[in-house]
Amino acid sequence: MAFLQGRHKLNKLPMCDAKVLSQVGASVISRCQECRCIFIWNNNLILSFTPEQFIQFRDFTIELNFENYTFPFPDGQERMVMRTPVNDVQFTFSSDEWEDFHAAMEEAAYMQEVYSLMEGGE
Numbered sequence: 001m002a003f004l005q006g007r008h009k010l011n012k013l014p015m016c017d018a019k020v021l022s023q024v025g026a027s028v029i030s031r032c033q034e035c036r037c038i039f040i041w042n043n044n045l046i047l048s049f050t051p052e053q054f055i056q057f058r059d060f061t062i063e064l065n066f067e068n069y070t071f072p073f074p075d076g077q078e079r080m081v082m083r084t085p086v087n088d089v090q091f092t093f094s095s096d097e098w099e100d101f102h103a104a105m106e107e108a109a110y111m112q113e114v115y116s117l118m119e120g121g122e
Helices: 051-062 095-118
Strands: 018-024 027-032 038-042 045-049 070-072 078-083 090-093
Touching (some): 018 095, 051 095, 078 095, 090 095
């Protein structure tokens, strides 16, 4: 059993039986057929969204210009820092990771539309 937070509270619930919509590099995006949650798995993070929230998040990230938010890290690599609504939590991406992240979200959004049509247009 896995522990999930957010809309899953901190109950001992089995992890959703999620179907992979997209996998590019370290970014995997899946969808639960029962609860319809969209999960973004990226390295050690799992983000969960309703389908609408996922599209809003994707649209938000499309507007971000990688070069405008990069900083040199102690290892010498430039990484983008993306702030979240929680001030103490930021995401970081190398240029390749950022490209993979976007490619995975685009593919997942397309697949989400396909599944929605197959399920009756929900």
